[in-house]
Amino acid sequence: MEDFEFLRNVTVGQYFPGDSIVHRIDPRTKITVLILLAMVNAFIISYTGNIVLLAVCTAYVLVSGISLRFILSGLKPALPLIIMYAIMQLLFFGEAYAPYGLETQIYFEWWIITISNGSIQLVIVTLMRFLEILFLVSLLTATTTTTDLAHGVEGMLRPFQRIGVPAHEVSLIGTIALRFVPIFAEQLEIIMKAQASRGADFGGGSVWQFIKTARQMVALIVPLFVDAFRRAEDLILAMEARCYVGGKGRTHIEAFHMTTADFLIIAGNLVFAVLMLTFRTSFRV
């Protein structure tokens, strides 16, 4: 049965009100933690390290009260791509990729295909790293309103304004981009229903029929782009009508204050990140 509910699959960028500690801490704290853990994520390539990091990320999600199942459902649309990627890594990287902390063992070799313990490790670790990033980013956007997020980013970039970083503009662009994700998902749903009403069949075919799907996409992409440009123009008009000039000297209705809890959380995560990075080579596997 077809399902046109796209919002179901867009988990990144949606805000869910709540009252957990993750909701209450300063957006700057959340962004700092995200950066720290993303750094760890980028450098850890061992099984053990990723299990630890994944456990930490899962714990954060659980603390926030956001449904783990809902965040995981965000994987669904990307699944074919992830699986294709995994298969390619499994089959063609056997020789090129030396396993971390293990002797290279080749399990299967034929023509250009080589499966080794290195390629298996690559597949599993890549998937875990993907999950970690998905958890962290979904958690940030699910527990922080876009306004808070924008102010957070702006606050963090302000020190760099001296060297020419347009702090306010960057945060504005980010906010607009995030805000538009659910709008476009909704718009896509409407267009898809309209095209289906005049005979197009989406969703009926399997997700594996890439070429057929791609061809069908034209009937969706073109209207979606037309709509996006129209919305962008409306937004420009609305901003100009209000004489929008941007960040200089602008105050916010809600001033953010870092509390002791914020500093403790940052300190804790900093220690965790430093430890993980320092001892990343000590994990045997």
Next chain:
Amino acid sequence: MSHTDQARPMIQVNDLHHVYLRGTPLETTALKGVTMQICEGESVGIIGRTGAGKSTIVQHLNGLIRPREPGKVIIDGQDMSDPSVNVKAIRQKVGLVFQHPEQQLFERLVGDDIAFGPKKLGMLREERRERVKWAMEMVGLDFERFKDRFTFSLSGGEMRKVAIAGVLALQPRVLILDESTTGVDPRGRKELLARIVELHRHHEVTLIFVSPNMEEVANMVDRIYVIDDGRTVMGGTTREIFDRPEELRQYGLGVPQVTTVAHRLRERGLPITRIPLTVAEAEEDLWKILSS
């Protein structure tokens, strides 16, 4: 109810419920029990305030949303909860035009865009051409003059006509207009609606008309269902419904202005026997009163 009793039911909706984003934190209930029956060749209006669930209902009528237990939707004898139903055939039978339908245009040329549906049905070139020509005539676009125009260079009203022609090209037996005329200038709207009435009368297309404009509804349809908070709350002929302005007000709706005027005149003692729904009817009544 001219032909309700003998005619074959085209669409039957029974105790329909629907929840959007079921099983997610954003779950919202849209329908809580909608029941209606629409016979072949009828013209039926669905009215209700914003958020009452009108759009959700019409999306059930061409298989965009499938009914769940205990709800039932039967279209031309086919139970839509049966997963093996050929939805494509249903969508050809029931044409649905959305609000702002011009947003669905994507081909470079007008003719190609209208031919999208027939092409998806696997029609051959000549047959497609005939269909496109017919559909363009139906909405009042000259085939020779418009078929090779660039879609995105048309005016808003013309784009709307192209989009409606795109649905008509499937030659549906039921046409659903879901607030499809909002945002068109009054004159263009009047012309478009007149063409749709013609389609309904002369080509025996069953018409389901959703509109926030009570004047339009009164002009277009024989029967009306009133939806409020996801439920069918009233149903009857257009006259029966608009004879109960108090009840309608309770659901955030009004009656056509001529009807209000007639009600007031009757209160002041003018001998109006039949409450008029359209300007034409009011004119007729007034002449009768004046000449007697």
